Amino acid sequence: MSESTVRIGLVLPDVMGTYGDGGNAVILRQRLRMRGHDAEIVEIPLTEPVPNSLDVYTLGGAEDSAQRLATRHLQRYPGLQEAAGRGAPVLAICAAIQVLGHWYETSSGERVDGVGLFDVTTSPQDKRAIGEVATQPLVPGLSQPLTGFENHRGGTKLGGDAKPLGRVTKGVGNGVGDGLEGVVQGSVLGTYMHGPALARNPELADYLLCRALGVDSLPPLDLPEVDQLRRERLRA
Numbered sequence: 001m002s003e004s005t006v007r008i009g010l011v012l013p014d015v016m017g018t019y020g021d022g023g024n025a026v027i028l029r030q031r032l033r034m035r036g037h038d039a040e041i042v043e044i045p046l047t048e049p050v051p052n053s054l055d056v057y058t059l060g061g062a063e064d065s066a067q068r069l070a071t072r073h074l075q076r077y078p079g080l081q082e083a084a085g086r087g088a089p090v091l092a093i094c095a096a097i098q099v100l101g102h103w104y105e106t107s108s109g110e111r112v113d114g115v116g117l118f119d120v121t122t123s124p125q126d127k128r129a130i131g132e133v134a135t136q137p138l139v140p141g142l143s144q145p146l147t148g149f150e151n152h153r154g155g156t157k158l159g160g161d162a163k164p165l166g167r168v169t170k171g172v173g174n175g176v177g178d179g180l181e182g183v184v185q186g187s188v189l190g191t192y193m194h195g196p197a198l199a200r201n202p203e204l205a206d207y208l209l210c211r212a213l214g215v216d217s218l219p220p221l222d223l224p225e226v227d228q229l230r231r232e233r234l235r236a
C-alpha cells in the first residue's frame with residue numbers, strides 16, 4: 001500500500017454485514033481503480049480498534065443483537081467519530097443509522113444509547129418495512145433518483161441538525177410518516193437502502209469519493225450494466 005492509496009474502512013463486517021452491504025466498499029474501490037487510483041479495503045472486525053486515519057468509511061445493516069455489539073465497540077473505540085470530526089465521509093446503512101444516532105429502541109423495547117453522530121432517534125414501528133424503496137435526493141450535489149431495498153422495523157426521527165437524504169417516491173423510508181429517507185449530517189450520510197446502495201446509485205458513490213479525495217468532481221465512468229440495473233430497479 002503506497003502513501004497515495006485511498007483506504008476504505010469497512011467497519012465491523014463481522015457483525016454489521018448481514019445484508020451484503022460490504023459490497024458498498026467494493027464499489028468504492030472499483031470506481032477508484034477504474035479512474036487510476038490505488039485503493040484498498042481495510043476491514044475492521046470486532047476484535048480491533050477502529051482507526052481514525054482512513055479516507056472513507058462504510059457500515060452495513062444488522063439484526064438487533066449484532067447492532068448492540070457494534071454500538072458498544074464504536075463507543076469503546078471512537079476512531080469513526082474522530083474521523084467524521086475531521087470531515088471524512090461515512091456511509092451508514094440501515095441499522096448503522098440507528099447505531100450512529102442518540103439512541104434506538106430494539107424490537108423488544110430496550111433503549112440503547114448510540115454513538116451520537118446523527119441527531120436522530122429510532123423506535124420500532126408496528127409494521128416492518130420490506131421492499132423496494134426509491135427517493136428523490138434532497139442533498140445538493142445529488143440529482144439522480146435513489147434506489148434500494150429496505151428491510152427494517154425501526155422508524156427514525158430526524159432532529160434539527162440532521163437533514164434527510166431524499167423524499168420517498170416509493171416504499172417507506174425512515175418510517176415515521178414524514179415521507180423522508182435517510183439522514184445527512186456533516187460528512188456522515190445514512191440510508192435505509194440496501195442493495196448494496198452504491199451498486200445501484202453510482203452518483204452517491206462518487207459523492208462520497210469526491211469528499212474522500214477532496215475534489216469537486218470525478219471523470220464519468222461509462223458502465224452500461226449499471227445503467228441497466230438502475231432502469232430495472234427504478235421500474236420495479
Ligand code: GLN
Nearest residue numbers: 061062094095152153154
Ligand atoms: N434491526 C434494525 C431494524 O429492524 C435494523 C435492520 C437492518 O439493518 N436491516 O430496524
